[in-house]
């Protein structure tokens with residue numbers, strides 16, 4: 530079954546840390562920090578652009594990550610971040 534991104538969610542552009550530098554974020558992105566490329570409607574301004582980080586390209590929407598709603602996605606991704614990066618999470 531295919532699972533599509535819930536447009537306007539944006540949880541995976543806020544909750545996870547991105548450890549590699551990318552355009553306009555020379556130190557990467559801290560966990561819980563809003564990506565500068567996320568617009569006011571929570572859409573990625575770099576979607577389809579070669580400067581979009583590999584982390585984002587590789588992250589595929591799936592129920593186990595995105596949950597049933599935006600709040601659930603944020604909770605799941607925050608908890609995954611804590612589990613994988615316990616010292617980086619504020």
Ligand code: SF4
Nearest residue numbers: 534535538539541595
């Ligand atoms: S967490 Fe899932 S639904 Fe939310 S923006 Fe990311 S891919 Fe889309």
Ligand code: SF4
Nearest residue numbers: 542564566567573585
């Ligand atoms: S580059 Fe786009 S997909 Fe990646 S975190 Fe930023 S807004 Fe989200």
